[in-house]
Amino acid sequence: MISGVFTFFLICTYSYTVVLPLSTLSDATLSSQSRYAIVIDAGSSGSRLFVYCIPFRNRGDGVLPPVTLCLDGQENPLTKKVTPGLSSLVSNPSSAQSYIANLLSFAAQNIPKNHHVITPVYILATAGMRLLTNSQQDAIWSTVRKTVKSEFDFKFDDSWAQTVSGYSEALFGWITVNYLLGNFVDSPLQTVGMLDMGGASMQIAYEVPSEMHPPEDFILPFTIGSKHTYNVYVMTFLGYGTHTTKSRYKSSLLHNAIEYSQYSSLLKLRYRPSTGYIKPPKLANLTLQLHYTTSGQEKFIFMDPCLQPGLEDTLNPRDLSLSRTLLTTENSSSHTVTFLGTGDLSLCIAYQKALLQRHKPCRLDPCSMNGIHQPPVDFEGTRFYAMSEYWYTSSDLDTALSEPYSFDTFNASASVVCKTPWYQSLLRYQAKNVQSSAIFNKQAVCFKASWIINVLHSGFGFPRTYTNLHPIDKLSGIEVQWSLGAFIYYMQFPEFKRLLAEEPSYPVVGFTHRQTAALLLLLFIFTCLSIYIYYICCRKQLQRFGFVGSHSPPCCAAPLLLPFKQLWRSPKLANNGVVLGGVGSGGSVGGGGKRIPSGNYHYSKISSPSLHVNFRSSNSLPSFENFQDSRVVPLVNGTV
Secondary structure (H helix, E strand, C coil), X not given: CHHHHHHHHHHHHHHHCECCCCCCCCCCXXXXXXXXXXXXXXXXXXXXXXXXXXXXCCCCCCCCCCCEECECCCCCECEEEECCCHHHHHHCHHHHHHHHHHHHHHHHHHCCHHHHHHCEEEXXXXXXXXXXXXXXXXXXXXXXXXXXXXXXXXXCCHHHEEECCHHHHHHHHHHHHHHHCCCCXXXXXXXXXXXXXXXXXXXXXXXXXXXXXXXXXXXXXXXXXXXXXXXXXXXXXXXXXXXXXXXXXHHXXXXXXXXXXXXXXXXXXXXXXXXXXXXXXXXXXXXXXXXXXXXXXXXXXXXXXXXXXXXXXXXXXXXXXXXXXXXXCXXXXXXXXXXXXXXXXXXXXHHHHHHHCCCCCCCCCCECCCCCECCCCCCCCCCEEEEEHHHHHHHXXXXXXXXXXXXXXXXXXXXXXXXXXXXXXXXXHHHCCCCHHHHHHHCCHHHHHHHHHHHHHHHCCCCCCCCCEEECCEXXXXXXXXXXXXXXXXXXXXXXXXXXXXXXXXXXXXXXXXXXXXXXXXXHHHHHHHHHHXXXXXXXXXXXXXXXXXXXXXXXXXXHHHHHHHHHHCCCCCCCCCCCCCXXXXXXXXXXXXXXXXXXEEEECCCCCCEEEECCCCCXXXXXXXXXXXXXXXXXXXXX
16 A cells, blocks of 8 residues: 555656756846757867857847857856767767766756756767768767657757768858857848868858859858848868878878888888878978887887977877778787977978878869869958867967967967977976866977968968958857857757747656656565565464464455454364363363353453464354463353
8 A cells, every 4th residue: 555655656746746947047147038059069079068048039020139158157158068079989879878968967957947848959060970980970879869858858859969061060150250240130241251170170161252153062051030141152171170180190101101211111011001092292301210119019200390399199090090091901010100299390381281182183273172162262351260279279379369360470489389398388388277188289289380371371272461360269258169150050940930939838747767767666665665564564463363374364354354264264163052161071061061052151261361262162153261260251141
């Protein structure tokens, strides 16, 4: 019965519980007049969650509502970052469950509970995920989608968790910059161009005048607020981000050594070209040394101009897999390849230039890199805003605040940093209490600065005299990330506009799968414990009333069935009448052997603690024997 009541309580709780709101945000930020949206930028090196606030508008006037990054009670932006990237979970896709739950739990704790059902969640992965196969991506996304739907109440559709194309990423970045600059208004202003560089890819986007008639393959039209349509040239370069370019760079030095160094024959025993391998141009002044360790292992050492003096790097299997130009042989495990920094910016720029692949044939002039068409840019009248690595590297060189970008200033600062011995830079970072993870990233500042110079001026064709390029991390107080542009893009869809007009509510909710499993386990334990306690109590009752053995009735009925015990025990019948105490052979009581007729009298002992129930009478009524007191009290006509 107890377990039944407990089960009924659980059912009622599951079906009818209304969850109260929980929020740590200030009233100024979170109110009934606000709506919220969650965007997760699942990049190659890490994932960042952003919570955006939108004022409530129940009208379809085609005007884009203002969007801001939500703040908590301490006026801190509601963002959360985790590392490594979502794509790094490829070997264990099930771990994406805790990965995504960690991010979304942060949002769930900070968004009012009654807004969860009308708060959309977009999880968008970029180049890191694009480098995986379709089956590898599907395994990760399956776990992510299941987690969002089973553990959270947010508004979610399977299509809202996806790997976005590089073209979409470029468009989203362009939307972000122009939106924050206020260029999307009733009377559209001239838009600006956008540059973005991440760990695995980079993008460029800018508006192309309709009179230029650009090829449709390179243009993404974008209509905002049902007021104006923009023709935006977008292009993405997978493998041109700072991390993947570093891997391609190290492989390119090895290529040159295989083809042109004095150790060519040894290296060819360890590596072989992949299909489509093209002999690279010879790099000037490439220095390679061969050392042997105490165990006799070969150690190839490259002098690397893209590392500060004192820094060391190694070639690892991931570098080869990303470059996709060399394969290892069976003998490759008996050696290592190391890179020692020399800090020469000019030589670093020269070594990197081949990685732009400007030599690729251009099918439609003009082209930028890798044989890709790029419509002419009006550099005189177009401003560009550059984010992500453009900002981070400029900040590391202390040139970010002296905007706009100046080639002379940037190049001079990069040259100084590249020449500086690493231990001096390390002491300076430690004196400023820079976190160890940030110091690790700063080890590549010389390489990144050189790559940015190459991309801007040799790749995209920006003149070195161009002064309208602005590295940024914030505009209008909001961090500049393509995730904001992605959200604004999704706001143009009818389903989101309907969602924006919905009223918040405290949903009637049940339990998550985890909570249900835990409650079922508790219910099982509670039921087993109840049965055990019930069993123990019943055994005591059975023993008290004498119901023992294999023919015992249900213990709960023991007191009720006491008068009818002999019916199922088949008692032996006695002579007519009740024979008490010392009954002789003649059937008399006591010494006289007097017989008491049956039916007229019943005999019973006076109740005492030592009573023993004994069924021996012919009329099936109980008589009581007291083995300590043989006195008999006759009951005549039912009266003592």
